[in-house]
Amino acid sequence: MKKIVKSIVFIIIFCLIWNYVFKILWINERPISQFYKEPNDSLDVVYIGASNAYKSFNTTLAFNEYGFATGFLADGSQPFEMTKYLIKESEKYQSPAVYVIDIYRLCVGSAIEGNIRNSTDSMKFSLNRIDAINAMLKYSDIVKDDPNTKSKDNALYYYFSFMLYHNKWKNISYENFSESKEFYKGYMLTKNEIEINEQENFIWQDDIQEIPKERLEILNDLLDYIDSSKVNVLFVIPNHVYTPEANSQFNYVTKVIEDRGYDVINFNTLDDFRGDYATEFYDISHFNVYGATKYTLYFGKYLKEHYNLPDHREDEKYHSWYEVYDKLKERYKELTGNNFDDMLSKYKK
Amino acid sequence: MNLISLSFVLLCIITLIIYFVIPKKIQWIVLLISSLVFLFYDNFSLGTFLQAGVVLLTTYTMARLIEKNRDSKKAKYFLITGILIVLGVLLYIKYSNMFLSMFNSLFGIVGLNFKFKMINTVSLVGISYYSLIMISYMTDVYRGTCKAQKNILKCALFVYYFPILNSGPFIRYGEPGGVENNLYNGHKFSYEHMCSGLIRIAWGVFKVLVISIRLGYFVDTVFSDLNAYPGIFTIIAVCFFPLQLYTNFSGSIDIIMGVSEIMGIELPENFTSPFFSRTITEFWRNWHITLGSWLKDYVFYPLQLSSGIQKLTKFCKNHFGKKAGKKIPMFLSMFIMWILIGAWHGGAVKFIIGSGVLQFVYILLEDLLTPISEKLNKKLGINTDTFGYRLYQMVRTFLLFSLAMVFFRADSVSNAIEIFKNMFVWNPWVLLDNASLYNAGLDLLDFRILIISLVVLFIVDYLKRKMNVREKLFSQNIVFRWLLIYALLFSIIIFGCYGPGYDAADFIYRGF
Numbered sequence: 128m129k130k131i132v133k134s135i136v137f138i139i140i141f142c143l144i145w146n147y148v149f150k151i152l153w154i155n156e157r158p159i160s161q162f163y164k165e166p167n168d169s170l171d172v173v174y175i176g177a178s179n180a181y182k183s184f185n186t187t188l189a190f191n192e193y194g195f196a197t198g199f200l201a202d203g204s205q206p207f208e209m210t211k212y213l214i215k216e217s218e219k220y221q222s223p224a225v226y227v228i229d230i231y232r233l234c235v236g237s238a239i240e241g242n243i244r245n246s247t248d249s250m251k252f253s254l255n256r257i258d259a260i261n262a263m264l265k266y267s268d269i270v271k272d273d274p275n276t277k278s279k280d281n282a283l284y285y286y287f288s289f290m291l292y293h294n295k296w297k298n299i300s301y302e303n304f305s306e307s308k309e310f311y312k313g314y315m316l317t318k319n320e321i322e323i324n325e326q327e328n329f330i331w332q333d334d335i336q337e338i339p340k341e342r343l344e345i346l347n348d349l350l351d352y353i354d355s356s357k358v359n360v361l362f363v364i365p366n367h368v369y370t371p372e373a374n375s376q377f378n379y380v381t382k383v384i385e386d387r388g389y390d391v392i393n394f395n396t397l398d399d400f401r402g403d404y405a406t407e408f409y410d411i412s413h414f415n416v417y418g419a420t421k422y423t424l425y426f427g428k429y430l431k432e433h434y435n436l437p438d439h440r441e442d443e444k445y446h447s448w449y450e451v452y453d454k455l456k457e458r459y460k461e462l463t464g465n466n467f468d469d470m471l472s473k474y475k476k
Numbered sequence: 477m478n479l480i481s482l483s484f485v486l487l488c489i490i491t492l493i494i495y496f497v498i499p500k501k502i503q504w505i506v507l508l509i510s511s512l513v514f515l516f517y518d519n520f521s522l523g524t525f526l527q528a529g530v531v532l533l534t535t536y537t538m539a540r541l542i543e544k545n546r547d548s549k550k551a552k553y554f555l556i557t558g559i560l561i562v563l564g565v566l567l568y569i570k571y572s573n574m575f576l577s578m579f580n581s582l583f584g585i586v587g588l589n590f591k592f593k594m595i596n597t598v599s600l601v602g603i604s605y606y607s608l609i610m611i612s613y614m615t616d617v618y619r620g621t622c623k624a625q626k627n628i629l630k631c632a633l634f635v636y637y638f639p640i641l642n643s644g645p646f647i648r649y650g651e652p653g654g655v656e657n658n659l660y661n662g663h664k665f666s667y668e669h670m671c672s673g674l675i676r677i678a679w680g681v682f683k684v685l686v687i688s689i690r691l692g693y694f695v696d697t698v699f700s701d702l703n704a705y706p707g708i709f710t711i712i713a714v715c716f717f718p719l720q721l722y723t724n725f726s727g728s729i730d731i732i733m734g735v736s737e738i739m740g741i742e743l744p745e746n747f748t749s750p751f752f753s754r755t756i757t758e759f760w761r762n763w764h765i766t767l768g769s770w771l772k773d774y775v776f777y778p779l780q781l782s783s784g785i786q787k788l789t790k791f792c793k794n795h796f797g798k799k800a801g802k803k804i805p806m807f808l809s810m811f812i813m814w815i816l817i818g819a820w821h822g823g824a825v826k827f828i829i830g831s832g833v834l835q836f837v838y839i840l841l842e843d844l845l846t847p848i849s850e851k852l853n854k855k856l857g858i859n860t861d862t863f864g865y866r867l868y869q870m871v872r873t874f875l876l877f878s879l880a881m882v883f884f885r886a887d888s889v890s891n892a893i894e895i896f897k898n899m900f901v902w903n904p905w906v907l908l909d910n911a912s913l914y915n916a917g918l919d920l921l922d923f924r925i926l927i928i929s930l931v932v933l934f935i936v937d938y939l940k941r942k943m944n945v946r947e948k949l950f951s952q953n954i955v956f957r958w959l960l961i962y963a964l965l966f967s968i969i970i971f972g973c974y975g976p977g978y979d980a981a982d983f984i985y986r987g988f
Contacts, residue, residue: 130667290975297921
């Protein structure tokens with residue numbers, strides 16, 4: 128008996144050290160890792176998408192203005208095929224009133240190793256994570272280019288991400304031990320997001336073009352899952368600059384989704400919302416902090432009104448949202464030298 | 477199946493679970509099934525099945541026939557037949573192409589326009605190991621040092637016992653502790669054995685993943701582009717290679733011994749801190765011990781006792797005196813033995829020179845020069861009983877071995893000569909110019925990890941000569957003990973060379 132207890136204690140200590148090493152050494156703070164930090168059943172909205180999701184919607188601002196809590200299951204160039212698995216992942220911990228699904232990556236870009244890793248590395252180890260990896264390996268370009276990627280051993284490197292990251296000890300620095308200054312309840316604010324880079328004015332066209340069979344298969348698979356799981360979803364096409372091909376493919380996708388009975392908001396065609404291509408973008412597919420503020424105020428209000436979201440602003444359990452919001456404001460001042468509230472009040476007008 | 481692979485880990489876990497769940501009487505069947513899985517995992521075909529079947533059937537039948545006819549002359553014929561068949565299959569599978577290319581070169585030299593076609597043979601893992609084990613088994617039955625196994629399946633387990641198929645060690649049917657006791661009788665689960673075995677496995681993995689592969693990066697970078705890495709680079713690579721070989725080979729042996737230990741199976745040690753040896757003779761008593769003792773028992777001593785060598789001894793005694801008369805035939809037997817050691821490593825001339833002839837020359841010179849050096853030391857008043865002198869002897873032994881290993885590592889004899897030439901390029905400043913030194917496969921941080929790991933390795937190896945290190949570890953208080961174990965485990969996890977971008981940890985001796 129004594130030996131069994133000893134072995135169990137040994138393993139527990141091993142796991143604790145492992146967990147610490149894993150966090151410090153291998154996994155940087157990402158929006159998905161911040162998602163896991165939220166208490167169970169505390170989020171009202173779960174936003175799924177790529178970088179344009181967590182760079183567009185300022186969660187703490189939305190909380191401060193409308194009182195609902197939003198979490199991100201999003202990462203840089205996150206492949207669209209992840210969506211189904213991320214909803215499954217979310218359902219383990221949260222019961223949001225609505226899932227906002229950014230469909231940008233359904234028609235734009237393809238999955239390379241880094242994209243697969245970005246999202247799945249931060250996910251907790253589970254069968255769902257393995258399924259997500261397998262699904263992405265099935266559709267990703269690396270499989271097409273390199274038959275070896277299909278091998279079991281290669282999938283193992285995705286399942287057990289420490290096999291890749293253990294070597295990161297060479298890059299360890301003070302940053303690994305300090306609090307993230309990039310993410311604020313999932314929303315990202317760095318030097319990039321304060322830049323103003325004028326983009327070419329983009330006008331949405333009505334042309335329609337079918338998407339490749341494989342992409343349609345992924346979309347239908349997701350819609351089938353949503354049908355069966357009975358979760359509330361809202362699809363969004365973010366306000367960006369698109370190629371004519373992507374533009375017409377999104378028109379097709381919108382039709383497919385709407386035919387299945389789900390709503391799609393195209394932020395490029397609204398009468399009362401439009402990002403300013405001269406001042407509110409930092410590149411063709413990302414709002415800067417100003418565009419994000421405008422977007423959050425508009426979309427936050429929409430969500431609040433259409434999904435009857437609760438107001439947690441007086442709830443003591445949500446106190447951390449104010450703390451993080453203050454840190455965000457401090458960071459904004461650090462980066463720009465200006466007051467966040469002054470900027471906000473301009474947009475509120 | 478690689479020793480550091482998920483498939484091997486799974487095989488071991490499944491084997492261990494079933495092994496300890498079922499009754500002791502039938503535990504050996506689990507070992508046999510696992511051994512067959514391991515044997516055929518990489519190459520399962522009718523050809524490989526027949527290959528393994530023929531030599532097993534030969535070994536089993538000949539051993540039984542030898543035992544039945546022990547008192548008649550037939551026994552000798554059965555032994556010779558058995559050895560010829562096992563050796564024949566080994567030579568055909570591993571060496572036929574080498575012989576054919578030798579013949580082809582010979583035909584070319586004498587101007588014959590004829591060439592043998594190369595044969596496409598598939599080798600089973602561990603063929604060089606199980607073939608010698610089979611030969612020693614038949615010989616032991618012939619000598620009467622052990623009884624023939626009546627059950628062919630048990631015989632199969634002995635010759636194909638899975639952990640040793642990778643890199644040895646050589647086991648013998650009749651050795652103390654015995655196969656009967658180790659493999660067939662079964663064992664109860666022991667917590668102590670499990671802990672001790674797991675630590676040995678971890679230590680082996682540390683040697684391979686943290687040290688050996690890291691050393692390999694430097695060695696491979698330098699040897700693959702000698703022009704870019706002359707002088708000091710080549711010298712360091714030449715010194716690194718024996719360390720790479722040692723950590724790789726002894727690391728795999730640690731894993732093998734650890735897995736066996738968990739099951740309560742004792743295997744003979746194959747290394748005992750060889751780099752603390754003060755002479756080449758001592759070095760070979762501590763390096764690949766089971767191969768050395770196998771060759772001594774089944775080649776050297778029989779040769780010494782053969783009528784030809786006896787006649788030679790007599791002749792030499794009559795013509796060169798008693799001392800030389802004894803030594804000349806002994807050195808001849810030794811020479812044959814060293815040639816065979818070289819040949820066992822692959823038969824190529826570079827192996828015969830590096831692992832055979834040069835080692836023999838060292839031992840010969842050692843024998844001839846030791847009396848002279850002793851006299852010289854006495855005359856010059858050099859105190860040899862000091863740490864400094866012992867260190868000098870160890871470094872000298874290491875350097876001699878390193879030079880011989882150049883042939884082992886080189887692609888060919890001419891490549892080895894090129895490496896030697898490259899060592900004489902004068903560029904010691906690269907040691908001060910960090911940028912270039914850290915550009916040869918290992919950066920500064922890798923070098924640091926390597927040096928720390930090597931220091932730990934040498935400390936442990938030194939302690940191993942004085943005590944049973946694992947017993948000592950287990951006698952420490954729990955906090956210190958666990959700290960050391962966690963340090964070992966996390967060193968492997970963090971600093972090990974594995975995962976994408978790394979070649980799978982291949983074992984150098986697996987190829988033999």
